[in-house]
Amino acid sequence: MKFFIRTCVSCFFFAVFVSSSIMAETLEEEFKIEGIISLASIKALQSELPKKLDLKIIDLDLKKTNSGWPVLRVQYNSDLITKDKIEAVIGEIEDPAGHFYKVHNGPLVANAELSEEEIQVMSVMGDVVGFSEVKNPTIDFETSVKRGEESFKKNCAKCHGLNGNGYGVVAHGFTTWPKQLWVWNGADSGADGYLFWILENGKSDMPPWGLVMSEEERWDLINYIKTIKKPEGI
Amino acid sequence: MAKEIKPPRIRISRRIKKDKVIKVKVKFNHPSFTGLAMADDTSEPVFNRVRPVTFIRNMLVYYGEDLVSRLRIASGIADNPLFVFKLKATKEADIKVVFIDNFGKKWEASKKVKFKG
Numbered sequence: 001m002k003f004f005i006r007t008c009v010s011c012f013f014f015a016v017f018v019s020s021s022i023m024a025e026t027l028e029e030e031f032k033i034e035g036i037i038s039l040a041s042i043k044a045l046q047s048e049l050p051k052k053l054d055l056k057i058i059d060l061d062l063k064k065t066n067s068g069w070p071v072l073r074v075q076y077n078s079d080l081i082t083k084d085k086i087e088a089v090i091g092e093i094e095d096p097a098g099h100f101y102k103v104h105n106g107p108l109v110a111n112a113e114l115s116e117e118e119i120q121v122m123s124v125m126g127d128v129v130g131f132s133e134v135k136n137p138t139i140d141f142e143t144s145v146k147r148g149e150e151s152f153k154k155n156c157a158k159c160h161g162l163n164g165n166g167y168g169v170v171a172h173g174f175t176t177w178p179k180q181l182w183v184w185n186g187a188d189s190g191a192d193g194y195l196f197w198i199l200e201n202g203k204s205d206m207p208p209w210g211l212v213m214s215e216e217e218r219w220d221l222i223n224y225i226k227t228i229k230k231p232e233g234i
Numbered sequence: 235m236a237k238e239i240k241p242p243r244i245r246i247s248r249r250i251k252k253d254k255v256i257k258v259k260v261k262f263n264h265p266s267f268t269g270l271a272m273a274d275d276t277s278e279p280v281f282n283r284v285r286p287v288t289f290i291r292n293m294l295v296y297y298g299e300d301l302v303s304r305l306r307i308a309s310g311i312a313d314n315p316l317f318v319f320k321l322k323a324t325k326e327a328d329i330k331v332v333f334i335d336n337f338g339k340k341w342e343a344s345k346k347v348k349f350k351g
Contacts (some may be wrong), residue, residue, distance in 0.1 A: 034285045037271045041345075068283040104283075112338030118292055123302050205308065 025078045028058065032069035032104040036062070040096045045072070046095045049198065053081055069104050123159040134193035138219050148224025152215055165230040173174070174205045195222045239264055242331055244345040250323050252349050260317040260331050262341070264290055268309045292334045293317065297347075298327030309336075323347050 036042060046057055055076035062070045074086065087103045094100055095172075114122070138144045159168040164181030171178055183189060199218045200210030209218065242262035250256055269287035287309055295303040302321065322327065330344040 034283070036282065037284050062282050070282050103283075104286075114338065115334060115338060115340070117294070117332070117340075120336060121294055121301055123294075 018110045021160075026075060027078045028073060028075050029083055029086070031072045031074070031087065033060075033072050033090070034102040035095055035099055036070045036095060036101070037095070041101075042070075044096050045090075045093060045101060049074075049090065050067045050088050052093070053086060055081060056087065063188075134196050136189060136192040136219060136222070138223055143221055144223045145227055147217075148220035148222070151221050152220045152224050155209070155213075156221070160202050160212075164225070165231070172176055176204050178206070180230075181225050184225050185227070187226055192207070192222060195225065239339075239341065241341045242333060242343045245330060246345055246347065247331065247344060249350050250347055252323060254323055255320050256347070258295075258319055258321050258325050258329060260293075260319075260343070261314070262290070262315045262317075262333055264333065264335065264341075266290065266309065266311045266313050266315075279324050287336060289336055290315070290333050291336045292332075294320070294332040294333070294334075295321075295331040297321060298325060307328075313314075323349070 021169075025206070033045070042060055043063075046060055049055070050057060055074050056071040059074055060070060062071045067155055074084065090101050090103055092100070093140070095170075153162065157168060158170050159174070159178045160181055161168045161171070161178075166178040166180045168178060184195065196218060198206070199213070199221065200208060202208035213221075240263060242260055243260040245261075247256055266272050266289045267285065268289075269285055271282065271284040289309040289311055292306050293303075293305040293307060294301065303319065305317075317331075319332065324345050326346070326348055328344040330342060332340060332342040334340050
């Protein structure tokens with residue numbers, strides 16, 4: 001009988017041990033890191049974090065990132081550590097330059113909505129003056145769109161992307177992502193003047209193309225932009 | 235903790251005559267940062283985001299009730315910029331300068347134009 005009870009008890013503890021070891025999941029998590037300003041910053045974070053927490057750094061990649069923020073990938077035991085704890089510890093680590101790292105949780109770019117005062121001012125002077133009076137003078141749209149496509153590939157695709165998705169090769173370097181151009185697809189003639197104004201004067205990080213392109217070239221581009229369609233699956 | 239940003243300061247001449255052009259200086263201690271840095275310049279230049287972008291987005295200038303100027307500013311602006319511009323002193327009224335940054339925060343300062351002599 002004693003043997004039977006001992007066996008049962010040991011079986012029970014063994015089962016608890018096995019189940020707990022199964023429940024202890026190994027998770028992988030990605031963190032966008034603020035504050036990496038040099039190669040030394042990367043090394044410092046890679047060496048300090050495993051000292052403070054029992055986790056494994058899989059990768060800290062600067063190049064394979066869609067958001068522009070460096071991505072830290074870690075593997076950890078969910079029984080021992082939580083995601084919040086990792087975030088907190090990252091925030092305590094000091095960079096060699098003397099500032100602290102931070103996990104980026106906010107939006108990609110902080111650009112608040114325009115205030116009422118700004119909108120009112122812009123209606124008086126600046127962004128939208130007289131654009132509605134500008135009319136599209138194009139007669140042969142087909143030829144114009146072809147010329148516009150060539151011009152787009154040459155001048156615009158680096159920032160706006162070849163398909164107009166706003167993820168051009170140099171777009172990571174901007175403070176705001178370039179516009180996804182398919183929003184203008186099929187826009188009526190009312191948008192022409194506005195697009196012409198933006199092309200001529202620039203907007204956000206986009207330079208004023210009125211200094212470089214002739215009026216005809218700008219209208220070609222506008223005609224082409226209005227034909228760009230949103231690719232399927234995006 | 236980040237330092238609190240103080241309102242801008244305006245300086246104008248004390249001897250202003252009617253219809254003369256005066257110089258207005260506006261100093262605003264506001265940080266400016268594109269948010270980007272070159273993290274790896276050894277093998278291949280890699281720009282990445284370092285911290286959220288911060289810059290003054292708009293500067294509005296009022297003379298009395300009238301809006302006389304608006305500057306649209308981007309992230310390339312210097313830290314703690316000094317703006318100097320000329321203005322024709324047509325009336326005794328306040329010059330008000332409003333700054334709005336990319337987070338939508340607003341600061342303003344004003345200075346009274348008084349005629350002398």
